[in-house]
Amino acid sequence: MKKLVILGAGTAGTIVANRFKRVMDLDEWQITLVDPDPIHYYQPGFLFIPFGMYTRKDVIKPKRDYISAPLTLIQSAVEEVDPVQRLVRLANKQSLSYDYLIIATGTDIHPEETPGMAEHEWGKSIHSFYTLDTSLKLNQMLHNWEGGRLVVNVVENPIKCPVAPLEFIMLADWHFHKHGKRDRVEIIYATPLPGAFTKPVASRLLGELLERKNIQVEADFMIERVEPDAKKIVSYDEREIEYDLLVTVPLNKGAEFVARSGLGNELNYVPVDQYTLRSKAYDNIFVLGDASDAPASKAGATAHFAIDLFTENFLRYVEGHELKPYFDGHANCFIETGFGKGLMIDFNYEQEPLPGRYPLPGIGPLTLLEESEFNHWGKLMFRWMYWHLLLKGMEVPLPSEMSMSGKRLV
Amino acid sequence: MVAKTIAGKTVEVNEEGFMINPNEWTEEIAVEIAKEEGIPELTAEHWKIINFCRQSAGASGKAPTLRQITVGTGVSTKELFALFPKGPAKKVARIAGLGKPEGCV
Numbered sequence: 001m002k003k004l005v006i007l008g009a010g011t012a013g014t015i016v017a018n019r020f021k022r023v024m025d026l027d028e029w030q031i032t033l034v035d036p037d038p039i040h041y042y043q044p045g046f047l048f049i050p051f052g053m054y055t056r057k058d059v060i061k062p063k064r065d066y067i068s069a070p071l072t073l074i075q076s077a078v079e080e081v082d083p084v085q086r087l088v089r090l091a092n093k094q095s096l097s098y099d100y101l102i103i104a105t106g107t108d109i110h111p112e113e114t115p116g117m118a119e120h121e122w123g124k125s126i127h128s129f130y131t132l133d134t135s136l137k138l139n140q141m142l143h144n145w146e147g148g149r150l151v152v153n154v155v156e157n158p159i160k161c162p163v164a165p166l167e168f169i170m171l172a173d174w175h176f177h178k179h180g181k182r183d184r185v186e187i188i189y190a191t192p193l194p195g196a197f198t199k200p201v202a203s204r205l206l207g208e209l210l211e212r213k214n215i216q217v218e219a220d221f222m223i224e225r226v227e228p229d230a231k232k233i234v235s236y237d238e239r240e241i242e243y244d245l246l247v248t249v250p251l252n253k254g255a256e257f258v259a260r261s262g263l264g265n266e267l268n269y270v271p272v273d274q275y276t277l278r279s280k281a282y283d284n285i286f287v288l289g290d291a292s293d294a295p296a297s298k299a300g301a302t303a304h305f306a307i308d309l310f311t312e313n314f315l316r317y318v319e320g321h322e323l324k325p326y327f328d329g330h331a332n333c334f335i336e337t338g339f340g341k342g343l344m345i346d347f348n349y350e351q352e353p354l355p356g357r358y359p360l361p362g363i364g365p366l367t368l369l370e371e372s373e374f375n376h377w378g379k380l381m382f383r384w385m386y387w388h389l390l391l392k393g394m395e396v397p398l399p400s401e402m403s404m405s406g407k408r409l410v
Numbered sequence: 411m412v413a414k415t416i417a418g419k420t421v422e423v424n425e426e427g428f429m430i431n432p433n434e435w436t437e438e439i440a441v442e443i444a445k446e447e448g449i450p451e452l453t454a455e456h457w458k459i460i461n462f463c464r465q466s467a468g469a470s471g472k473a474p475t476l477r478q479i480t481v482g483t484g485v486s487t488k489e490l491f492a493l494f495p496k497g498p499a500k501k502v503a504r505i506a507g508l509g510k511p512e513g514c515v
Contacts, residue, residue: 156477194497220497222476224488236491266481 002029002318005088005098007078008255009035011043011391012289012303013104014066018393019311026070032096034088036077038063041132042386043160044300044379047167047336049135050142051175058383059132066391078105081261083282100284100318103258103270107160107290107298109134111250114155116226118250125231126246129168130160138247142175147184148244153233154191155223155251158267160290160298162198163345165189165249166206167336173213174338187214190221190233190241199352201410202345205369209337252298254291269293274349275325276313277306286314296349297331304390305330308400330402332358334379342375344368348402354410359398361406368407417442428503428510432467435507443505449494452505456493459483463506473503473511 004020006013017033024031045059067073077091081101088096109130111118117126127141128134152169159165169189176182189196189210196207196217210217224236232242254268263270263281270287271280274294279285287294288310289303296302309326317323329349336342344366345353357364365374389396411430414423417438422430427446429435440460444452452460462483466474476499480487487498494501499511 222487222491236487237496266477 002099003097004029004031004100004102005096006031006033006102006104007035007081007088008104008106008289008291009033009063009067009073010040010104010106010289011300012106012291012307013102014040014063014391015304015393016102016104016288016307016310017067017071018391019307020393021071022393023311023315030072031070032072032074033067034074034076034078034090034096035063036075036091038075040066040391042383044386045383046129046132046135047164047171049132050129050138050168051171052139052143053171056132056136061387078255078257079260080257081263083261083263083285086284098284100286100314101282103263103279103285103287103291104289104303105255105258105291107252107254107269109250110253111248113251113253114223114226114248116228117248119228121226121228121231125244126226126228126248128248128250129164130249141245142172145245147176147181149186149188149242150245150247151188151190151233151241151243152247152249153189153221153223154193154249156192157198158298159249159252161333162297162299163333163335165191166196166210168247169210169215170213170338171336173215177339186216188216188218188241188243190218190223190235192220192222194219199347201355202347202353202369205355206335209371213338258291265293267293273325274329275327276323277310277327278323286310294327294329296327296329297333299331299333300386301333302329302331304396305400328401330400334375334382336376336379337371340376341371341373342379343371344375344378346402346407351402351404351407354407356407358406361403424510426510429507430509432464432507432509435464439507440505443507447494447501447505449501449505453493455485455489459485459490459493459502460506463502463508467506467508473499473506473508475499475511 006017039060040063042059045054048054079089079091081088086098123137127138129138152165154165176185195203196210197203222236223233226233232240234240258264258268265271270292272287272292272294277286290298306327313324313326332346334342334344346358347353355369358366358368366378413420421434463474490498503511
């Protein structure tokens with residue numbers, strides 16, 4: 001009996017386990033997942049909670065609904081991986097030996113890494129929306145807020161879901177319009193990037209969109225500290241921005257056990273070959289989803305596309321074949337732009353996001369880098385697809401590798 | 411991609427002025443690019459960072475991020491901003507003849 005251990009039963013861990021369940025001979029393979037949290041979160045939904053578009057119950061389900069025999073789920077944190085002994089030590093004192101290990105423990109926010117952020121004003125005038133708790137708190141705050149200056153800040157890249165701060169800003173703009181207080185709110189986006197987004201064409205088009213919505217971008221802003229009493233953020237080059245409400249995307253880091261096990265880089269991400277997602281250090285360790293240092297978007301869509309191609313490659317690999325460099329860094333994201341509209345981007349390691357149509361060239365129905373109501377509905381329908389198809393390891397009718405058909409060079 | 415003469419040597423640079431081939435780089439070129447970036451003189455502290463970045467890129471094939479520089483050299487982010495004002499990672503990469511640090515996606 002061969003043993004496969006999957007650390008993390010979030011989006012990537014759950015999808016890959018259910019894929020294996022369909023295609024592997026489970027008389028020969030024992031598959032064990034480890035995760036400390038019994039709840040599965042639909043993380044894209046956190047964005048909608050501050051504005052009352054989703055509630056708590058829309059974004060949580062028991063992990064047990066998605067992981068069933070012959071898969072085993074152990075509820076525990078991971079203490080340490082010993083890659084030489086091929087052993088995982090758990091916080092519950094259990095030890096698991098493995099032939100192959102998949103690390104899928106994602107990335108998390110660390111507000112305590114920025115001085116002044118996670119102190120007495122955390123949850124009062126300083127908020128986030130990257131966890132269920134923080135998004136619920138922000139919902140209460142926005143409900144009572146009279147207006148003032150809203151500053152949205154990204155501490156450092158990479159972050160999970162790089163478009164989320166932009167979506168938050170555009171949904172906030174819409175929210176304040178709807179509640180008749182947009183004229184009492186000033187919105188500033190302070191980002192360490194040189195513009196609204198990472199890639200040139202998308203950055204320009206999204207930058208213009210923000211401008212039309214009267215949202216000010218403070219570019220190249222590397223935050224050094226928050227001054228919670230003076231209510232201002234200060235950058236390393238000593239620019240200061242005062243706020244009434246600060247919504248931050250704190251520093252993102254991989255899991256602590258990755259560092260304790262000597263498997264991580266400076267942000268606890270596991271260095272991998274970006275085309276095979278195999279650990280650079282150990283040839284029986286793979287990293288799926290946000291936990292690796294692959295220069296792809298940290299997003300559920302990326303994990304899903306990577307896993308689509310991973311499963312079959314892994315099965316060939318364990319039979320002694322070479323790994324194919326199969327993963328192209330494909331990502332696509334719905335971007336909520338407010339007022340019931342959204343846009344979409346589709347890109348990979350090599351190709352930046354471009355305008356066009358997706359997934360059917362010339363037809364769509366989704367429009368790339370262009371607002372449409374259909375994109376917004378697509379995003380809302382995606383929640384159904386996530387719970388009912390994606391997590392269960394079923395095929396979703398979207399191509400895994402990026403295609404240039406339907407994209408316009410601009 | 412264009413050819414540009416820096417410190418008497420013709421090298422290829424991209425549209426943002428980053429050198430294409432790190433092997434064409436010389437210390438004299440670094441001094442000239444630093445001037446373009448508003449740094450009149452490269453001190454020992456500057457060179458410590460530049461040398462680290464060249465070594466790091468030699469091993470990994472890409473210019474290090476700001477956090478990789480602070481972890482690798484022990485120089486604080488604050489000091490880096492003093493040495494290479496506004497965007498130190500980008501600035502030092504250009505001076506060190508490396509590509510632009512990868513924008514995070």
